Amino acid sequence: MIPVLPLLGCTAAPVAPTADMVHVAADPVTRTPSESGYFIDRYEFPNQAGVQPEVYVDLETAARRCAEVGKRLCTAAEWRLACQGIDGSRRYGYGPRHVRGRCHTEDRLSSGHTSMMDPTTLVAGSGRFPDCHTPEGVYDLVGNAEEWVLDDWRGVGGMLEGGAWYTWAGYADCTGTYSREPDYRLSPDRAVFSAGFRCCWSEAAPTAADLTPEQVRADAEARLAEARAASSPAPYNPDDEVEVAPGLFMDVFEYPNRPGEFPRTAVTWTEARDLCAAAGKRLCTASEWERACAGPAGFELPYGDRYVEGACAIHTDSRPRSGQAYACASAAGVQDLVGSAWEWTSTRLDARALESRPGEVLREIRGGSWHTDPVKGVCRPDDGYPAAPQDIPFPDLGFRCCRGEAIADPVVARPGDLACPPDMVAVAGTADTPDLCIDRYEEPDRPGAMPTTHLTLDRARDLCARRGRHLCTEAEWMAACAGAAGRRWPYGDEYVAGRCQDSGDAGPGEGGTAVPSGSREGCATPEGVMDMSGNLWEWTVAEDGQGVLHGGGWNLSAGLNQCRARARAEPTEARPQFGARCCATAQEAAALLGAGGGAP
Numbered sequence: 001m002i003p004v005l006p007l008l009g010c011t012a013a014p015v016a017p018t019a020d021m022v023h024v025a026a027d028p029v030t031r032t033p034s035e036s037g038y039f040i041d042r043y044e045f046p047n048q049a050g051v052q053p054e055v056y057v058d059l060e061t062a063a064r065r066c067a068e069v070g071k072r073l074c075t076a077a078e079w080r081l082a083c084q085g086i087d088g089s090r091r092y093g094y095g096p097r098h099v100r101g102r103c104h105t106e107d108r109l110s111s112g113h114t115s116m117m118d119p120t121t122l123v124a125g126s127g128r129f130p131d132c133h134t135p136e137g138v139y140d141l142v143g144n145a146e147e148w149v150l151d152d153w154r155g156v157g158g159m160l161e162g163g164a165w166y167t168w169a170g171y172a173d174c175t176g177t178y179s180r181e182p183d184y185r186l187s188p189d190r191a192v193f194s195a196g197f198r199c200c201w202s203e204a205a206p207t208a209a210d211l212t213p214e215q216v217r218a219d220a221e222a223r224l225a226e227a228r229a230a231s232s233p234a235p236y237n238p239d240d241e242v243e244v245a246p247g248l249f250m251d252v253f254e255y256p257n258r259p260g261e262f263p264r265t266a267v268t269w270t271e272a273r274d275l276c277a278a279a280g281k282r283l284c285t286a287s288e289w290e291r292a293c294a295g296p297a298g299f300e301l302p303y304g305d306r307y308v309e310g311a312c313a314i315h316t317d318s319r320p321r322s323g324q325a326y327a328c329a330s331a332a333g334v335q336d337l338v339g340s341a342w343e344w345t346s347t348r349l350d351a352r353a354l355e356s357r358p359g360e361v362l363r364e365i366r367g368g369s370w371h372t373d374p375v376k377g378v379c380r381p382d383d384g385y386p387a388a389p390q391d392i393p394f395p396d397l398g399f400r401c402c403r404g405e406a407i408a409d410p411v412v413a414r415p416g417d418l419a420c421p422p423d424m425v426a427v428a429g430t431a432d433t434p435d436l437c438i439d440r441y442e443e444p445d446r447p448g449a450m451p452t453t454h455l456t457l458d459r460a461r462d463l464c465a466r467r468g469r470h471l472c473t474e475a476e477w478m479a480a481c482a483g484a485a486g487r488r489w490p491y492g493d494e495y496v497a498g499r500c501q502d503s504g505d506a507g508p509g510e511g512g513t514a515v516p517s518g519s520r521e522g523c524a525t526p527e528g529v530m531d532m533s534g535n536l537w538e539w540t541v542a543e544d545g546q547g548v549l550h551g552g553g554w555n556l557s558a559g560l561n562q563c564r565a566r567a568r569a570e571p572t573e574a575r576p577q578f579g580a581r582c583c584a585t586a587q588e589a590a591a592l593l594g595a596g597g598g599a600p
Contacts, residue, residue: 020041020042020043020047020048021039021040021041021042021047021201022039022040022041022042022082022134022136022137022138023037023038023039024037024038024039024040024078024081024082024136025037026081026086028075028077028078028081029077031081031086031088033086036202036203037202038078038200038201038202039200039201039202040074040078040079040082040138040198040199040200040201041071041138041198041199041200042137042138042139043126043127043139043140043198044126044139044140044144044145044147044196044197044198045062045065045066045196045197045198045199047126047198047199048126049125049126049127050125050126050127050128051125051126052123052124052125052126053123053126053140053144053145053196054196054197055123055145055193055194055195055196056191056192056193056195057148057191057192057195057196057197058188058189058190058191058192058195059148059157059158059188059189060188060189061191062148062158062195062196062197063148063150065197065199066197066199066200069199070201071199071200071201072199072200072201073148073149073150073158073197073199073200074147074149074150074198074199074200075149075150075151075200076149076150076151076153076159076161076176078149078200079141079147079149079161079162080161080174080175080176082134082136082138082141083134083138083141083142083161083162083174084174084175085134085135090134090174091173091174091175092142092173092174093132093133093134093138093141093142093174094131094132094133094134094135098169098170098173099131100169102129102131102132103129103132103140103142103143103144103172104123104124104128104129104132104140104143104144104165105142105143105163105164105165105166105167105168105169105172106166106167106168106169106172107122107165107166108166109122109166110569110570110573111567111569111570111573111575112549112567112568112569112570112573113537113549113557113558113567113569116537116553116557116567116569116575116577122165122166123144123145123164123165123194123196124140124144124165126139126140126144127139127140129143129144132144140162141161141162141174142162142163142172142173142174143162143163143164143165143167143172144164144165144196145162145164145165145194145195145196145197146160146161146162146163146164146167146179146192146194146195146196147160147161147162147195147196147197147198148160148195148196148197149161149197152220153180153220154186154356154357154389154392155357155392156186156187156188156356156357157188158188159176159179159180159186160179160186160192160195161174161176161179162174163178164194164195165194166194168373168375170315170373171373177371178371180220180223180394180395181369181371181372181394181396182342182365182388182392182394182396182397183342183365183376183384183385183386183387183388184385185354185356185385186356187354187355187356188356223395224266224393224394224395226395227265227266227395227396228265228266230262230265230319231262231263231264231265231266231398232256232258232261232262232263232264234256234258234261235256236255236256236257236275236279237256237257237258238257238279238280238281238401240252240253240257240258241257241403242332242333242334243332244288244291244292244330244332244334245288245291245292247404247405248288248292248402248403248404248405249402249403249404250284250288250292250332250334250400250401250402250403251281251334251400251401251402252333252334252335253322253323253335253336253400254322254336254340254341254343254398254399254400255272255275255276255398255399255400255401257322257400257401258322259321259322259323259335260321260322260323260324261321261322262319262320262321262322263322263336263340263341263398264398264399265341265393265394265395265396265397265398266393266394266395266397267344267393267397267398267399268390268391268392268393269283269344269363269388269390269391270390270391271393272344272398272399273344273346275399275401276399276401276402279401280403281401281402281403282346282401282402282403283344283345283346283399283401283402284343284345284346284400284401284402285345285346285347285402285493286345286346286347286364286366286488286493287347287488287493288345288402289337289343289345289366289367290366290379290380291486292330292332292334292337293330293334293337293338293366293367293379293380294379294380295330295331295332296331297331298486299331299379300378300379300380301338301377301378301379302328302329302330302331302334302337302338302379303327303328303329303330307374308327310325310327311325311327311328312325312327312328312336312338312339312340312377313325313328313336313339313340313370314338314339314368314370314372314373314374314377315370315371315372315373315374315377316339316370318370319370319396320336320339320340320370322335322336322340323335323336325339325340328340336367337366337367337379338367338368338377338378338379339367339368339369339370339372339377340367340369340370340398341367341369341370341396341397341398342365342366342367342368342369342372342388342394342396342397342398343365343366343367343397343398343399343400344363344365344388344397344398344399345363345364345365345366346363347363347364347494348361348362348363348364348494349362349363349364349387349495349560350362350495350496350497351387351495351497351504351505351556351560352497352504352505352506353503353504353505353506353555353556354385354387354504354556356389357389360389360390360391361389361390361391362387362388362389362390363387363388363389363390364386364387365386365387365388365397366381366386369396369397370396371396380564381559382559382562382564382565382566383558383559383565384558384559385558385560386560415427415428415429415435415436416428416435418435418436418437418586418589419589419590419593420437420584420589421437421584421589421592421593423439423440423441423445423446424437424438424439424440424584424589425437425438425439425440425480425525425527425528425529426527427476427479427480427527427529428479428483428484429479430475430478430479430484432475432478432479433473433475433476433479434585434586435586436476436479436480436583436584436585436586437583437584437585437588437589438472438476438477438480438529438581438582438583438584439469439529439581439582439583440528440529440530441517441518441530441531441581442517442530442531442535442536442538442579442580442581443455443460443463443464443579443580443581443582444463445517445581445582446517447516447517447518447530448516448517448518449516449517450514450515450516450517451514451516451517451531451535451536451579452579452580453514453536453575453576453577453578453579454574454575454576454578455539455574455578455579455580456571456572456573456574456578457471457539457547457571457572458571459574460539460547460578460579460580461541463580463582464580464582464583467582468584468588468591468592468595469582469583469584469588469592470582470583470584470585470588471539471540471541471580471582471583472538472540472541472580472581472582472583473540473541473542473543473583474540474541474542474543474548474550474566475543476540476583477532477538477540477550477551477581477583478550478563478564480525480527480529480532481525481529481532481533481550481551481563482563482564483525483526483527487525487563488562488563488564489533489561489562489563490523490524490525490529490532490533490563491522491523491524491525491533495560496522498520499520499522499523500520500522500523500531500533500534500535500561501514501515501519501520501523501531501534501535501554502533502534502535502552502553502554502555502556502561503554503555503556504556504561512553512554512555513554514535514536514553514554514576514577514579515535515554517530517531517535518530518531520534520535523535532550532551532563533551533552533561533562533563534551534552534553534554534556534561535551535553535554535579536551536553536554536577536578536579537549537550537551537552537553537567537577537578537579538550538551538579538580538581539578539579539580546568546571547568547569547571548566548567548568549566549567549568549569549578550563550564550565550566551563551565552565553577554577
């Protein structure tokens, strides 16, 4: 943990503000007019028009860089006041409503994924978006680079504000809501590739005497108090439940399980667990939750595969009541599994790389909330980091209860009489694909060899064709990785740090890289296919013929390197994280065996 107050006083000899700073004539805590106020940099550091901001920094580096120029890092309250204005009416700095293209947000990534980007080529020069400024003349508070501020929301000393060049416009704003969502990952002692900063100055820097820890936490406490006041005080109803699987019952609504009431939020995981236990129930596991949401058809959403705006309480301006989005029901009749409030599950996620504080315990969460975007509000998330510290409450994080024995994994399906070459593995098909053979290892499919990297989509296709095989389709790849049981990782439904090459157990400053195929012996499907999670992203061919990458790379990236984690990269992209593996139909396998075994 980086303490807040020492950084607040981390300044060199004060310098008088210059034309490159903007005066904010108000008190940032009370938001009342003040002649002295404070000054904030016009641009992101180094505060020069046309110059690319300094990015890929951690909190301490940002504070030190401001001190080197006689300034200090802004507090969260100062940053938001400069962005929103004294009356709080400006959500986007320039005004209350989003104007597409006005700020540097929603930039498409050619790599297809936030884990594979070079910020030095993507962040824009300060002021390049000439209309992205407040009426007072502060530029790029929204988008371009996320900005470090001093804040104690999670007890780590700092937070990021404003969103980055790739951030969805619904998140990149002045409110600070996005970076205070429960699934937002932040470690102040790790350099963040999209993080920059700007500096503030006042005649007297805030100190312990005039900005106490309680005041630093005031924003967090105010948000939580508002959420608790809005939560229903109604007693819990244990009777309204449905059987979502043989012997497994789930509450129809979020706690207190009453239609028309506001869900109980701003509770810690322990509080949620104890409230369920008091009624003789328990929190659902993440896998139970997902299967109840997706139903027997395996839908993306409770009501089907196609997103319908307004069907669930997703990305709305106000907190919904339980059952208000009546169309948001699963096949079994469970309401509001998507949207409304995030929901705690009992499943622990042990990944040191995702910890904000050393040793904190993370629990998986599901469903998104009324704040989140449709990408995160799904039954089986393939993006983001859906987990939160179990001891921290969040305004839009609630829960529901389950009862009965946990769902057992279905029996692993076995392929029929399909014969495969010795370097391939037979995999049972699904409703989307027949039985198939798949390479045991990533291209070039040799144990102990370094996998082939920097592959474009066409190059991956060509390598497979030369070996009498084809680049796996997305359906074939998923059949091999997830199996008939719909496993989340090739080895099961709960993440195990260190089992695959994904840096999930890495500490600050510990990077990752690809390793020889088969180095992680436990990173295997029940059938023996290796390295389908981590190591390299693998090209596959989607149903529409476009290239899609699966499985995550050597970093534990958004999607948690699950089988379903995917990225839509440009087909001509050739990155060190891009590899492939090949598949064979029954006919291709027979031809390979007839030609002498088909070994590479």
